[in-house]
Amino acid sequence: MRITTGIVFFLFPFIIYAQNNAQYVNPFIGAINGAGKAGIYHGLGKTFPGATTPFGAVQVSPNTITGGDNGSGYSYEDSTIEGFAFTQMSGVGWFGDLGNFLVMPGTGNIKTWSGKPGDAKAGYRSHYANQQAGAGYYAVQLTDYNIKAEMTAAPHSGMMRFTFPANRQSHISIDLARRVGGTSTEQYVHVVNENTIEGWMKCTPDGGGWGNGDGRANYTVYFYAQFNKPLKDYGTWSASIPDTASRKREAIESDYYQQRIADAKIEKMAEKVQGKHLGFFSSFETKAGEQVLLKCGISFVSVEGARNNLQTELKHWDFDAAKAHAFNSWNRALSKINIKGGTKDERTVFYTALYHTMIDPRNVTDADGYYTGADQQKHRATTFQKRTIFSGWDVFRSQFPLQTLINPAVVNDMIASLVTMADESGNQYLERWELLNAYSGCMLGNPAVVVLADAYGKGINSYDKEKAYRYAVNTCGKFGNGDKGFSSAVSIANTLEYAFADWCLYKLAKETGHYADTLKYLQRSQAYKNIYDSTHHWFRPKKEDGSWEQWPATGRLTDWYGTFETNPYQQGWFVPHDINGMVDMMGGRQAVLSDLDSFFAHTPHDFSWNAYYNHANEPVHHVPYLYNALGQPWKTQYWTRTICSNAYKNDVDGLVGNEDVGQMSAWYVLSAAGLHPLNPAATTYEITSPAFEKIVIALDRHYAKAGSFTVAAKNNSSRNIYIQSATLNGKVYNKSSIDYQDILNGGKLELVMGPQPSLTWGLER
Template structure:
């Protein structure tokens, strides 16, 4: 009780925070083993590689980061091993050196990436102002002891042998803390590269020494400095920080790099030898309290005893320095690293407990809970603790009734990630849609962006994925916003990007099919609002996919503006890029989720369609790395195994979904065969391992398939659960023999969303041979 009284004195005006930390203390002292176990299954190293050689494709592997993060939090403190290249997370496991620990990261994305701001590095000895290169160019970069590297939910640690420093990181929602354990030295140091950014540089920085323990400042990131899409993603944001050191700042300074006028600040620049030379010649300034420039850093020198610990903590805000200060003060008011670590671990346990599994192997549980963990990184909190956020107009707004969120990897996450969250975290889906709607309004664009990053209209990828998420939340009763306003913006989106002009999109199979699907989504919303004319118009457009089908070639083909087909390629349906984005016709051609009957008719009937599916899977390599058949490494095919449910052969869905779970996901660094893509790759696994999957978001149907675990308990709403029990389940008994829903015989191979959200029990009897009569 003395610890609680102490905390009450510290937080005497913040009762909400008192209750939170009291809960943490009770958890640390009294928590049961079942409360603690789930976070212990998380292995943040799964997918933490950008290695293109191991992936067999230029897209690389998972591209996740191993550092500390909070559920849907704004801060991620993670080691960064590389600046430049197509390394969105800033980290790849096979790299042998670390250049620092950044406070912001992206998870699983390509297109060069962004964030990686506030790069903090503990150093000892001679000070370098350049990062150095792994190929031997000296800098503050250092080797790290791979054997010492540890990561868990909300915590990361590693030993840096070149400096003799043990580094540990933990976070809260808007703030984070680093703990450095130094050797005895008169030249120990913490240095902060304020210009650093994953895909380039920030273009202006400011830092001020507030008192003997505190600094604060900002880093402005613009497209001219590279970042998302090497500048083509239009990311324009400012990171504000309010940071404190546990040891007084008695010897500190700044470094300043003179950037020549007219020089590019983008990825190619930071990858160059010229950049290393230029940044190694920085001017050192030690007679000022504040400094600003185009490429600056801050350092603080300390004399340390053997094993002396110096801690660094910072609040992060995308709104203001004042916001960063409030974030830090409310979340990490003292220097108790271990209490913060336990608080974040408790939060992860609570969040992961939305789904509990029984049965399966320990390895499968690690894969499952790591996947669930990866689905709870984005869309992240973009709002300060006081409710302020920066809007699409660059002005400060207050979030009322929702949490402003960011990082919407639309083309990826509409397929599995958002349908998963609609079950376990529906408020997050509503937050995202409210955020996208306010962005459409505040920006003056009045349409929905397909990949939003920190208010940027990046235009990344294709289709209108926000319309899918909106329609799905709409029909599920999740969206709480102004429906007329949302529909207006959705209608604007579909008009700007769609099949309206010709009934197809020239030169693109991918766009035509994806737009046809979201035009169906528009019809769904129009029906609800009684907009009959729009409903008729959009239902007609939803059949635009038919306008590209060539029965002679048994394939979709891209058309020119004049309606003629583009020449058939040498590899036929296997030719990647033939009217398709990141895939081929064999893969993209299955994407007619809203009209499977119409698709089957085009393809020659059910028997022919099943034969084509069977052939696709028969040719697919069992490691599921990038390939021209069922390419699980990328999103366009993620619904394909579940089509058998709609074609009268659900036992094949059961076989292949289970097979993919067991062969495409592993408890190792190379455990994701493709980019994580802000939760999509992992959400596919979570849903499939639970025995559920939505082919067509916007429809409330979830396909039933073979669960990986014997029992899955999903929290749905307040005090309700939906339980899936697989009796006689094993690696050989993968086929559903019969089913009972809430005690009654159930013969359908799908559930409605409301069946799940109402709570209940689905019992599946499993066997080692297909039951060709169940689910038909």
């Protein structure tokens, strides 16, 4: 089913943009778990459809499920909504987090639990219809209550508008304990006056959350919320949770725990309450069509910060004005890339992808400049904005190389945040998967070192450079192949990724003047050769003593054979820093080209989860660009255009794998624009077949000499996908790649397209 009627289009004649790009955003793309459709437990996109702003701290979105492996808290395939939260994660696997301050309007008696998804009448959840979503806006009809719910967002706050039926027992409930993948372990609420409540929710690993607690997320959400209808009949509920009770995901999903929540004690008119599982409600009588509004500031620092965030951003009660402001903020953000050509569906896929790349890393610095550090203390950000949700293993490949082009200040902030976090925590190394200061240790490799090397080489370096380098050294020392020259744990994946990180550190050492370190890390970058088995002509995992693991009957197609979420055939192509060395080791150019051709030939047409080119998972995302380096750029052009056409759709199941915090969409944005790195820490972007006839990239003048760079594809069409010739600023250009600095210098890369491969263009490197 195609979700197009649900997109909301806004037109504001008093604001003029060169292109109204935000009109094409369809937040339903990817907003489904869809494990059945995906053919794998990882599922599909796992995005959320709710309202947010570019890199904002707040995401006001529907939630359909608390537990399970669905980090956004929402899946389009679910038939009921349990409420609308103010914080969400986008496209993550594993057991998710956030989903805090869950608001649910209703009628009738107060219910203290959401109920199970298949039994809405037992709790406060509701069936729904008529979902609508656009940039900065979400709306839905809660059919069990006949209530229309609408929401919009500002960077640190959000506003909800509920249109009620005539009812003497209308109410708004707020579940303060709720958390995706678990529960907050302690809450506090204070009724400040007849329109306002404030308080906090502590989220610790004991309450599950990120990785069901294994992700070590430990944060407090502070809120300051106001109602436009006075609090004259209000109260709290408190569930009796024994001190010995587990608060992990599987415990809170149990019938025993759910019954305790359902039996929670309701207390009327209490001004201040603290407990282990609290909720708040306000009851009132409504007329038919009466609109009741709630607005809330969120902070990860303090109640005062939440209050100031709300008063700074949403002083008023004009929902439509707030919605317009959110929409316009997306129009400004999405103007970083303007495209010409393509169908309406293709433009929708492109701008929704660009939208998804600008959700994270989100800015959690309060409006007053304060943030909570890794030491759990309050700090003032003076030279950067504190950012969070660094899904390193995913996003170093495309997401950050994209942001270095269109949002270099965001990249700078993220690096400064990771360096500051290493400092404040006392750990003095760079975390690979960060969530609200947590050293979760999720996934593998040293992706922060990759992002640092990429940014520094591109002149993005307004952070403590000496500490950044020292912590990068510490990172590769703590996690790496070391003197042994290989890793025995997840042997293939770790050895290859650590070798690449060592190359990145070599590059960083050279560029920062730490010349004494260069030889050491250059030598260590060759460690990939230590796990190549010439007998089986592929990479093979080693044991701790250096002997080979037994070769399985299914060979390099064996899932999890020294790899993570992949097989050796997929993981083995990851030597982006030494393509020539890899090719020589694998038997030469023709042998590698033949193997690559077979790799793609066995890939399903729809790019669903498979044992070959598995676009649903990140480790192969660079592989189509190997053809450029191997002297057959027309195959890069063919496969990237085919992937863009077949693996991305204007549909709820329009992403073949998890969005992974912007990575899946960033691959599309760069590839559809005709530029994508093969080595994500180099300054080089590979040139491929653009999906549109013109792409204009707006450059940041703090970093670039020019205001824009254009990629133009003459005669481009779904048939004319091959580059015949090219010029750069009017001069003949025969390289299949372009340097970052040439892009920053501005101008135009003009490509002439045709229906047949050119065997002569792009052979220079």
